[in-house]
Amino acid sequence: MHGAGLVRAMQEKRPGLHFFGVGGSSLIDAGVEALVDVRELSVMGFTEVFSSLHVLRKALRKAKKEMNVRRPALVILVDFADFNLRLAKAAHGMGIPVFYYIPPKVWVWRKHRVKQLAKYVTCAAVILPFEEAYLQDNGVRAKYVGNPVSETIQPRFYQNQFSEKYSIDNDRAIIGIFPGSRKKEVALLLPIFLEAARRMQKKYSKELTFVIPLAPTMSPEDLEINGLAEYRKHLDIHLIAEDRYELMASCDAAVAASGTVTLELALLSVPMVVAYKLSPVSYGVGKLMIDLPFFSLVNLISKKEVVTELLQNQVTPGSVEIELARVLFDEDVRAMMRREYNNIKTTLGQHRPSPEAAELALHTLDMG
Template sequence: MLKIGIVAGEASGDQLGASLIQTLKKHYPHIHFEGIAGPLMMAEGARSLFPMEKLSVRGYLEVILSIRELLSIRRQLVHYFINNPPDLFIGIDAPDFNLGVEEKLHAKGIKTVQMVAPTVWAWREGRIPLIQRAVDRLLVIFPFEKDYFAKQHVTATYIGHPLVNQIPYPVQRVKARESLGIDAEKRVIALLPGSRQSEIKYHANLFIAVARRLSQEHPQLVFLIPFINTRLKDMFYQQVGSSIKDLPLIMLQENAHRALSAAEVALVASGTATLEAALYDCPQVVTYTLSSLTAWMVRRKKKKGFVALPNLILDEPIIDEWLQEGATVTNITQSISLLLSPSVKREQMILAYQRMRQALELDTESAMMEGIKQVLDQHAN
């Protein structure tokens, strides 16, 4: 029995982890996964030792408030894997948590792979020595990362992004709208405020204020908000209260895929959802707000100018980004209104999405297996 330690820290990592587990099970029928997993990974058979939601924290202030619990979970997890060593440990994203686990396990002779590289090319480049100590191999999802890490003497395998192969193309917008019972004359905007509690806290009221302004200017609009679980949905309700009264709003308890299939524009909190929107050919506006302390720290250490993944991949400002002080109802509403019309901006964005898709297309399953098999074979030798 092949034993794999695995840790995902948020919804996007859970998606990647489920895809990875499916792939590995095809090649290794007798395989066991345990660590920290989300609902999709657990549905594929992974055993979760701690709730994944405990790791879904973003921002310096938010991490400080949760630091004791996070460190306790990490200590317990490291202790467990040292006493029950896996054949391989795979960390999925969540680098601030996973690199600490990987460093300690690697020091004990356990092979380690980090899937989704820390964005050291964008900020906090000082983490490179830790990556060199902690991992045997990175599985990177953006084309430029393999060469970047080679220059840093870190072995990396480019695997493409699994979402490219998972998201159906071309998009069936009419079918998606019909499945949601939306009348043909209505216009649809998807609101994706994030999948972390801290993101709901900072974005809920902003997103609803934008929706209300847009609804006044465009009475035919319908808004879709997907939530991955009841907890986030309830938290959103608590944040916005009666401000959603009379707003043409449909709340979904599912991933964002159907909402993005149905929408002609999306307002998206920066993260993997920006890539999902692009792969659904959904023009978008990106926003993000943090605590003042976290925003100050990010600005001090940030190297790249973009945050939206399509902008980073293409190294072009194809999507408007309204961050922190710039994340006002007026700014965001104006950007969305421009995309609701048949504008040059809208057309250029969709063409850029197609270029991005071509850049990311790859046989992800084969590339992923090649990278992992090489590490396992080294372990066997």
């Protein structure tokens, strides 16, 4: 999605550019010739990466071959470090300049990768304010261009119209369930979130409606087999494929997997609980390598606890139920979160991420 915004902004500034590479529906819609479907490459932790290595290698071989044959004027990488750092090395070896939009969060874990960025990446456009100085201090040419979330979350309507469109009673509180965009995330988190929802609906007198946005990387069946089919019997729940940001803006509270969605919810002023769960091996290895006080973007940007974080064994139906009820019913907590969300907006600043990143990419291209 963010890559598509960059492509469109580059085309606006310089019509006639041709793009090819690894991409999904958003990039294809933006005019990119897709060599590989990015949905096949979406993995999480260590064990998840190992189980998908054959897919990654096949896609990497194809991308390298096309780069070698076509010799593009610029290689643009967006996020997805495990795949893209290998492409960066290959492009560097071919003498092709590399522009990295949303480089890996080396300040979180696997910090040695900053040396790869410094060696193989010509220029990086970062989306968190503190990343610019960190990367520059480690020899990477980097610039903060703003966060693309700020330009993508533009709801066309809010709760009243949303409720009317999806036949939700206006008297009901709407609670968002955001279990992630990867199949293994959903398998680990959705059953827990749904059981917490069932307990809430049974325990509290206020009538509740639960909504789940269907991520573009998922099918309805992916959610049905991970509990949704069973819990439909117990919950007033809606699986919604469209109107993602309208859905978010209409939520009275939410429980979300850690990721970009937490920043999206914060910028839409939705009180939330953040949770994350990995396979035991991935969590064990990650625990040894990550030394951060928080894992959610909201708390990291704020540099303090604004939203409750539940990690690994803390992610239980009981804990999710308790924390979700707190952010739904405790007006002091809700007011505190919204104040801090406003501070986050100030910290992110007034930027136009896609145009600014496009300008930087074109400058990198011109410099050769």
